[in-house]
Amino acid sequence: MAFYEMLDRNGAVRECYAPVQHWVEQTGIGGLNRRLEEAEAIFRRIGITFAVYGEGGDPERLIPFDLLPRIFTALEWRTLDLGIRQRARALNAFLYDVYHRGEIIRAGIMPADIVYRNAAYKPEMAGFTPPGRVYSHIVGVDIVRTGPDSFQVLEDNCRTPSGVSYMLENREIMTRMFPDLFAQGVVAPVDHYPDDLLKSLKEVAPPACKDEPVVVVLTPGSLNSAYYEHSFLADLMGVELVEPADLYADDGLVFMKTTYGPRRVDVIYRRIDDDYIDPLVFRADSLLGVPGLFDAYRRGGVTLCSAPGAGVADDKAIYTYVPDMIRFYLGENAILENIPTWNCAKPDDCAYVLENLHDLVAKEVHGSGGYGMIIGPKATKAEVEAYAARIRANPAEFIAQPTLALSTVPTLGETGIVERHVDFRPYCLVGTQLRLVPGGLTRVALTEGSLVVNSSQGGGVKDTWILQA
Amino acid sequence: MLSRTADNLFWLARYLERAESTARLIAMGQRMAILPGAHHREEWKSIIRVTGSQHLFDKDAVIRESDVVEHLVLNADNPVSIRSCLIKARANGKSIRTALTQDMWEALNEGWRNLENYDVAEARAQLASILDWVKQRAMTFRGATESGHLRDERHDFIRVGGALERAQSVLRLLDVKYYVLLPETDVVGGNRDHYQWTSVLYALSGSRAYHHVYGGVYSPWQITDFLMLNRRFPRSVLYCLDQLSYRLGRLAQWHGQRRPCHASIDAMVSSMAEKTSGDIFRQGLHETVQRTLSDSNRLGIEIAEAYHFG
Numbered sequence: 001m002a003f004y005e006m007l008d009r010n011g012a013v014r015e016c017y018a019p020v021q022h023w024v025e026q027t028g029i030g031g032l033n034r035r036l037e038e039a040e041a042i043f044r045r046i047g048i049t050f051a052v053y054g055e056g057g058d059p060e061r062l063i064p065f066d067l068l069p070r071i072f073t074a075l076e077w078r079t080l081d082l083g084i085r086q087r088a089r090a091l092n093a094f095l096y097d098v099y100h101r102g103e104i105i106r107a108g109i110m111p112a113d114i115v116y117r118n119a120a121y122k123p124e125m126a127g128f129t130p131p132g133r134v135y136s137h138i139v140g141v142d143i144v145r146t147g148p149d150s151f152q153v154l155e156d157n158c159r160t161p162s163g164v165s166y167m168l169e170n171r172e173i174m175t176r177m178f179p180d181l182f183a184q185g186v187v188a189p190v191d192h193y194p195d196d197l198l199k200s201l202k203e204v205a206p207p208a209c210k211d212e213p214v215v216v217v218l219t220p221g222s223l224n225s226a227y228y229e230h231s232f233l234a235d236l237m238g239v240e241l242v243e244p245a246d247l248y249a250d251d252g253l254v255f256m257k258t259t260y261g262p263r264r265v266d267v268i269y270r271r272i273d274d275d276y277i278d279p280l281v282f283r284a285d286s287l288l289g290v291p292g293l294f295d296a297y298r299r300g301g302v303t304l305c306s307a308p309g310a311g312v313a314d315d316k317a318i319y320t321y322v323p324d325m326i327r328f329y330l331g332e333n334a335i336l337e338n339i340p341t342w343n344c345a346k347p348d349d350c351a352y353v354l355e356n357l358h359d360l361v362a363k364e365v366h367g368s369g370g371y372g373m374i375i376g377p378k379a380t381k382a383e384v385e386a387y388a389a390r391i392r393a394n395p396a397e398f399i400a401q402p403t404l405a406l407s408t409v410p411t412l413g414e415t416g417i418v419e420r421h422v423d424f425r426p427y428c429l430v431g432t433q434l435r436l437v438p439g440g441l442t443r444v445a446l447t448e449g450s451l452v453v454n455s456s457q458g459g460g461v462k463d464t465w466i467l468q469a
Numbered sequence: 470m471l472s473r474t475a476d477n478l479f480w481l482a483r484y485l486e487r488a489e490s491t492a493r494l495i496a497m498g499q500r501m502a503i504l505p506g507a508h509h510r511e512e513w514k515s516i517i518r519v520t521g522s523q524h525l526f527d528k529d530a531v532i533r534e535s536d537v538v539e540h541l542v543l544n545a546d547n548p549v550s551i552r553s554c555l556i557k558a559r560a561n562g563k564s565i566r567t568a569l570t571q572d573m574w575e576a577l578n579e580g581w582r583n584l585e586n587y588d589v590a591e592a593r594a595q596l597a598s599i600l601d602w603v604k605q606r607a608m609t610f611r612g613a614t615e616s617g618h619l620r621d622e623r624h625d626f627i628r629v630g631g632a633l634e635r636a637q638s639v640l641r642l643l644d645v646k647y648y649v650l651l652p653e654t655d656v657v658g659g660n661r662d663h664y665q666w667t668s669v670l671y672a673l674s675g676s677r678a679y680h681h682v683y684g685g686v687y688s689p690w691q692i693t694d695f696l697m698l699n700r701r702f703p704r705s706v707l708y709c710l711d712q713l714s715y716r717l718g719r720l721a722q723w724h725g726q727r728r729p730c731h732a733s734i735d736a737m738v739s740s741m742a743e744k745t746s747g748d749i750f751r752q753g754l755h756e757t758v759q760r761t762l763s764d765s766n767r768l769g770i771e772i773a774e775a776y777h778f779g
Binding site for chain 1 (some may be wrong): 470471472473474475560563564565566567575578579622724776777778
């Protein structure tokens with residue numbers, strides 16, 4: 001039985017949800033649904049849409065928005081905040097280590113293969129220390145809740161976690177439409193996120209930068225599914241949004257082409273995958289890249305955020321070792337638990353997974369976006385068998401986890417309030433210090449009973465409230 | 470500012486102006502075609518010709534209103550059609566959203582796909598309201614730009630693109646009049662000639678302004694004077710050239726540097742300002758229009774080169 005976050009053990013509405021309960025009663029379901037239409041019209045007009053590759057249909061679909069906020073108490077957030085920061089520190093320490101002496105491997109805590117033979121590991125980074133020793137400047141930690149006091153990390157995102165624009169826009173819409181709900185000032189604000197992001201990016205300016213750092217956001221272009229977010233963040237930080245063709249590298253420095261001629265760039269918040277940033281070093285057939293960018297980076301002429309190769313820390317096979325990393329690098333116990341995970345690369349684990357697949361959730365190690373996974377209890381026998389065959393053929397490509405009873409939260413249905421499963425992604429910023437705005441993106445599986453919250457598969461988003469003590 | 474941003478701003482304004490000018494052309498064609506005894510659908514053919522769309526038709530094809538609606542309103546593959554101009558203007562805007570205000574973006578984004586939903590018959594049935602709607606899109610964008618856009622070089626690139634495209638669109642409208650030949654039985658200055666000239670004025674929303682300036686008497690010389698040489702009517706060629714000169718002058722100030730485009734616009738303005746409508750008719754209206762069009766095309770290229778987006 002999933003934990004319904006609105007109610008306590010005795011079935012009474014929890015104190016933190018009381019204002020929302022009151023608001024729902026006052027407005028009525030019909031009234032709320034009318035307001036939802038207004039909200040959607042605003043989203044459409046300002047152009048918050050996302051595209052999903054290979055799905056066809058409307059390339060500028062609106063991500064569904066649910067009006068009812070998801071709420072955490074100050075106490076709940078305290079734990080989450082500490083746990084997320086701890087994780088961000090450990091993941092960056094791990095990245096520094098595996099691109100230098102590899103102590104964690106020498107100590108026998110992690111096998112060498114899953115690090116060095118990982119496709120996300122970039123040997124070109126070996127021996128190089130990025131400014132501030134920061135590799136992952138924005139760590140998105142996906143968290144699920146399974147009980148009143150039980151939070152678990154589903155996965156880490158160390159490259160360029162997306163979705164933060166929804167956190168900001170959802171709040172913007174909610175405050176615009178329901179100012180009364182916020183008037184008491186109990187909801188912690190999130191709108192300083194872009195300021196924090198800019199501060200963090202400036203803190204990691206490269207050695208060659210002597211003046212105020214020039215920061216840019218690098219996007220693959222307006223056809224990218226997250227383009228809206230790229231332009232939104234550039235706008236709120238007041239920096240240029242550049243495409244690869246706007247940049248060039250010259251003798252260890254990077255410039256953007258402006259109407260005044262070339263202008264130096266110091267810090268690049270890039271939203272392009274490692275493989276495509278520099279055809280001289282990574283994929284030679286990439287038309288997106290900036291030739292010489294990586295050379296400029298290694299020579300200290302520019303900082304790339306995130307660092308190439310940071311993805312090795314958020315691989316699903318590496319994930320199982322994060323609690324070990326926290327112990328090894330920080331000497332602490334993990335504040336947020338991992339979900340127990342069977343790594344099919346290990347023969348014992350694999351045997352267990354194959355035997356119990358109908359009870360488990362299995363995923364491809366390198367997959368994302370909710371694709372290539374199977375939810376055992378919801379799959380047919382034939383589907384389970386087909387998936388088992390894939391695991392047998394290539395065990396190292398798969399992991400499995402128990403099917404979790406993800407918590408549910410109140411969600412607006414057509415005729416009343418319904419319970420829907422959610423997860424949560426906060427965004428921890430890493431510069432010379434850590435910054436974490438009290439909030440994040442709550443994704444909700446809008447289909448009844450569904451556990452898949454990905455926006456590409458029928459998921460929606462909600463505003464997330466952290467109540468101030 | 471990124472050169473790509475300048476490029477997109479410049480073209481965004483051009484495409485939007487072009488969408489509007491295509492709408493105005495069609496409105497003019499409609500008006501000319503319903504004149505008593507309109508001549509063998511020459512009107513529609515000349516409109517197709519001045520938009521450079523004649524390659525879509527056989528040489529001797531008879532062109533009807535439905536063809537014009539299909540190719541100049543709905544055909545997304547014809548670069549001058551209203552639909553493709555709106556799509557491109559929005560794509561330009563989308564790739565540089567940070568350079569636009571929210572209101573400007575909303576003006577571009579609102580209804581940009583409306584024309585997808587029409588077939589030719591429906592579009593014909595609602596042609597007047599579609600054309601009005603297009604003009605309103607462009608006006609909303611201009612209004613948003615006028616009232617909220619920061620007056621830095623971004624703004625100048627938008628205005629440069631808009632003024633250049635508008636000058637060209639007025640020139641093309643005038644050229645339609647050249648192509649719509651009068652039947653042999655008619656005389657220059659006769660009824661039909663008169664109606665054709667007033668249709669040009671009407672398409673440019675210039676009838677009232679014309680009356681204020683010339684006191685209600687129509688003549689080809691005065692209408693030409695008004696649309697080419699009047700420095701106060703915002704849809705005259707010389708007015709647009711003055712605007713270009715002013716905006717390019719501001720860019721030269723921002724950059725502390727004059728480029729070849731600055732010399733060119735100065736030459737274009739002074740050459741046009743010296744003319745009278747008598748000169749224009751003596752040299753040939755068509756020839757003057759064509760020469761000014763080619764000068765303005767060259768100017769567009771020089772602007773792009775000057776600001777590194779060529």
